[in-house]
Amino acid sequence: MLSLRGLLTSLLLQVFIGTAWADAELPQPQGPVLLKVSGSISQTNHGDEAHFDYAMLMAMGMHEIVTHTPWTEGLVRFEGPSGRNLLEAVDAHGSQLMVQALDGYVAEVPVSDFYQHDVILALKKNGERLRVRDRGPIIVVYPFDQKPELLTEQIRFRSVWQVASIHVWGMVVSVPTKNEKQH
Numbered sequence: 001m002l003s004l005r006g007l008l009t010s011l012l013l014q015v016f017i018g019t020a021w022a023d024a025e026l027p028q029p030q031g032p033v034l035l036k037v038s039g040s041i042s043q044t045n046h047g048d049e050a051h052f053d054y055a056m057l058m059a060m061g062m063h064e065i066v067t068h069t070p071w072t073e074g075l076v077r078f079e080g081p082s083g084r085n086l087l088e089a090v091d092a093h094g095s096q097l098m099v100q101a102l103d104g105y106v107a108e109v110p111v112s113d114f115y116q117h118d119v120i121l122a123l124k125k126n127g128e129r130l131r132v133r134d135r136g137p138i139i140v141v142y143p144f145d146q147k148p149e150l151l152t153e154q155i156r157f158r159s160v161w162q163v164a165s166i167h168v169w170g171m172v173v174s175v176p177t178k179n180e181k182q183h
């Protein structure tokens with residue numbers, strides 16, 4: 001059984017972590033908006049949504065994945081912000097992401113994927129900015145070559161290209177640690 005003290009500790013910890021991220025203000029996009037993030041987020045710049053242009057996404061820090069994918073030819077170098085950094089920038093509190101594409105495609109991506117697999121939101125392919133005709137402007141890329149176990153149908157479904165928006169939802173359940181249970 002979870003003790004009251006353990007429960008309070010984990011609640012306080014969540015409040016503390018929540019405020020620690022809250023001091024990074026989101027600027028206003030200056031260029032065309034590529035990505036809209038909505039739902040359970042605390043950092044916003046357009047009503048209750050967070051809108052990002054290309055420069056804002058680039059400014060998060062570029063991460064690289066060099067991999068083959070089931071839908072590209074040869075070894076490809078993808079670059080873009082990490083999924084984690086995006087979730088931190090909007091101060092996301094949720095367990096699920098509904099990722100929507102320009103073509104109407106929608107996929108459910110668990111937040112845990114972004115923490116377990118270094119998923120990136122690719123803006124560039126082999127050094128070139130992804131155009132809509134190349135499945136840009138944003139592609140959810142998993143490190144397939146580094147983790148061949150990701151080559152499943154389920155992960156292919158989550159590899160959304162032409163990403164336009166991400167909706168954060170779902171309960172974050174904090175699991176008590178073994179130490180807390182012993183009290």
Ligand SMILES: Nc1nc2c(c(=O)[nH]1)N[C@H]1C(S)=C(S)[C@@H](COP(=O)(O)O)O[C@H]1N2
Nearest residue numbers: 071101102103105156157158159160161162
């Ligand atoms: N925007 C968008 N992303 C998408 C899809 C799509 O239709 N539109 N199809 C998904 C599916 S079902 C798969 S298997 C992979 C690869 O699709 P492909 O083999 O048709 O290229 O992309 C995923 N991402």
Ligand SMILES: [Mo]
Nearest residue numbers: 153154156157
């Ligand atoms: Mo598919």
